[in-house]
Amino acid sequence: MDAILNLQTVPLGTAITIGGPAVALGGISLWFLKEYVNDQKKKSSNFLPPLPEVPGLPVIGNLLQLTEKKPHKTFTNWAETYGPIYSIKAGANTIVVLNTNELAKEAMVTRYSAISTRKLTNALKILTCDKSIVAISDYDEFHKTVKRHVLTSVLGPNAQKRHRIHRDTLVENVSKELHDLVRKYPHEAVNLRKIFQSELFGLALKQALGKDIESIYVEELDATLPREDVLKTLVLDIMEGAIDVDWRDFFPYLKWVPNKSFENRIQRKHLRREAVMKALIMEQRKRINSGEELNSYIDYLLSEANTLAEKEILMLLWEAIIESSDTTVVSTEWAMYELAKDPKRQEQLFLEIQNVCGSNKITEEKLCQLPYLCAVFHETLRKHSPVPIVPLRYVHEDTQLGGYHVPKGAEIAINIYGCNRDKRVWESPEEWKPERFLERKYDPMELQKTMAFGGGKRVCAGALQAMTITCTTIARLIQEFEWSLKDGEQENVATMGLTTHKLHPMQANIKPRK
Numbered sequence: 441m442d443a444i445l446n447l448q449t450v451p452l453g454t455a456i457t458i459g460g461p462a463v464a465l466g467g468i469s470l471w472f473l474k475e476y477v478n479d480q481k482k483k484s485s486n487f488l489p490p491l492p493e494v495p496g497l498p499v500i501g502n503l504l505q506l507t508e509k510k511p512h513k514t515f516t517n518w519a520e521t522y523g524p525i526y527s528i529k530a531g532a533n534t535i536v537v538l539n540t541n542e543l544a545k546e547a548m549v550t551r552y553s554a555i556s557t558r559k560l561t562n563a564l565k566i567l568t569c570d571k572s573i574v575a576i577s578d579y580d581e582f583h584k585t586v587k588r589h590v591l592t593s594v595l596g597p598n599a600q601k602r603h604r605i606h607r608d609t610l611v612e613n614v615s616k617e618l619h620d621l622v623r624k625y626p627h628e629a630v631n632l633r634k635i636f637q638s639e640l641f642g643l644a645l646k647q648a649l650g651k652d653i654e655s656i657y658v659e660e661l662d663a664t665l666p667r668e669d670v671l672k673t674l675v676l677d678i679m680e681g682a683i684d685v686d687w688r689d690f691f692p693y694l695k696w697v698p699n700k701s702f703e704n705r706i707q708r709k710h711l712r713r714e715a716v717m718k719a720l721i722m723e724q725r726k727r728i729n730s731g732e733e734l735n736s737y738i739d740y741l742l743s744e745a746n747t748l749a750e751k752e753i754l755m756l757l758w759e760a761i762i763e764s765s766d767t768t769v770v771s772t773e774w775a776m777y778e779l780a781k782d783p784k785r786q787e788q789l790f791l792e793i794q795n796v797c798g799s800n801k802i803t804e805e806k807l808c809q810l811p812y813l814c815a816v817f818h819e820t821l822r823k824h825s826p827v828p829i830v831p832l833r834y835v836h837e838d839t840q841l842g843g844y845h846v847p848k849g850a851e852i853a854i855n856i857y858g859c860n861r862d863k864r865v866w867e868s869p870e871e872w873k874p875e876r877f878l879e880r881k882y883d884p885m886e887l888q889k890t891m892a893f894g895g896g897k898r899v900c901a902g903a904l905q906a907m908t909i910t911c912t913t914i915a916r917l918i919q920e921f922e923w924s925l926k927d928g929e930q931e932n933v934a935t936m937g938l939t940t941h942k943l944h945p946m947q948a949n950i951k952p953r954k
């Protein structure tokens with residue numbers, strides 16, 4: 441304190457002259473201090489016990505036990521035998537798996553500085569252009585800059601207010617399309633996903649590029665692609681590619697062995713995505729050059745983000761499109777599946793909406809008065825966690841988790857699915873019971889009631905958008921129709937993909953309410 445007061449009385453010139461050596465000395469002593477602290481940290485974590493290990497085979501480790509493509513379920517089962525934290529071997533890689541909220545929070549908050557980077561699979565390296573997007577970048581200056589951009593222009597509360605019109609249009613269109621279908625084919629079940637995903641893609645395009653499209657001419661492909669091909673190229677194909685396995689990921693010492701079929705598969709998806717994005721961007725550049733301004737991410741990035749390269753802008757715009765188009769489908773479809781299966785809870789939700797909205801259509805302003813609706817949303821995220829495992833984090837310095845030593849070079853898998861099914865925290869976790877979120881300890885509008893959106897510095901940036909769209913859509917669908925599952929649908933609970941999409945889109949019978 442004294443030193444600060446004294447500095448104020450020293451003439452500026454003197455302060456600068458003595459400032460140089462002082463800073464240098466300060467720098468040297470800080471360096472020693474940092475080295476000392478790191479050394480102590482290393483020593484203290486080295487004294488901790490080693491992690492429990494899931495037994496596997498030499499060389500391949502536990503790979504053969506992970507072939508069913510639902511690692512989150514296998515991880516949750518292993519937690520029953522080996523405890524909430526354990527390590528496995530995927531070929532030459534060590535992966536530390538965390539299965540409880542406490543461990544997840546420790547990794548995401550307390551020990552974050554030691555695990556704030558990622559070592560990407562070969563597929564992700566290509567598909568994210570080596571970490572050129574917000575969600576997969578390391579916690580560095582690039583990440584901080586582009587996260588600020590996406591929050592300011594698309595996902596933050598003020599940006600979301602400006603994009604309100606697109607969400608209202610989405611809900612209105614979904615309702616209209618369902619009414620049209622029932623009128624035309626009164627005895628046929630509806631596929632909500634088909635309609636909702638297409639509308640969500642429209643919203644994603646409007647937020648990112650200012651306009652929805654019907655088709656686009658792609659010069660590099662010398663073809664005009666209809667809208668559904670654009671959705672497939674930008675969203676569905678990339679989600680599929682992201683889980684494509686290159687065996688060399690597990691044996692980095694064999695990375696010199698060619699795997700052409702894998703590389704060609706992923707490169708094809710990447711180049712096609714790039715060609716389509718370039719065509720979409722070119723159209724919007726023409727619009728902007730002609731003086732037509734819109735409230736969109738591309739308008740913002742081209743005028744404000746002048747430190748970014750063309751390729752980075754392309755990737756950020758694509759990221760905003762794919763993230764808006766995917767996980768919200770998962771949460772909405774599973775919520776409607778659970779409600780269609782459960783007439784009593786569906787009626788309870790209908791009555792709550794009717795009490796608050798009367799005969800008016802639901803609006804976003806009403807969400808804070810609809811605690812049961814919010815409970816339906818959070819219970820769906822808990823039971824059907826759309827992102828079941830957080831993309832692996834890399835341990836770049838020795839650290840500790842749950843009282844165990846975690847060595848540098850390991851990777852961390854946060855099993856959100858496992859956290860959300862932990863029997864110590866959730867009574868009868870297999871059951872879908874929205875009432876559990878009506879207890880007084882839960883604030884109805886709090887977004888982080890489960891681990892579904894992650895936590896800490898990398899908590900989901902799109903949680904607000906996901907919640908408003910999912911909740912207003914569910915409410916409107918329940919206000920206007922009675923839902924039941926088509927015969928045989930109850931058992932269709934299998935999932936597929938990186939996010940937990942229903943393997944078979946829900947087939948539901950809907951009856952307009954009087």
Ligand code: HEM
Binds near residue numbers: 763764895900905906
């Ligand atoms: C129910 C829907 C959603 C779920 C369950 C979900 C889940 C998650 C999770 C678990 C993470 C953390 C990953 C980590 O820790 O590394 C994350 C990050 C992120 N999510 Fe979401 N998400 C959803 C919807 C969205 C939407 C609609 C958008 C954007 C339109 C979005 C954009 C992002 C971004 C940009 C990040 C990266 C944040 C950062 O690294 O700082 N998410 N999401």
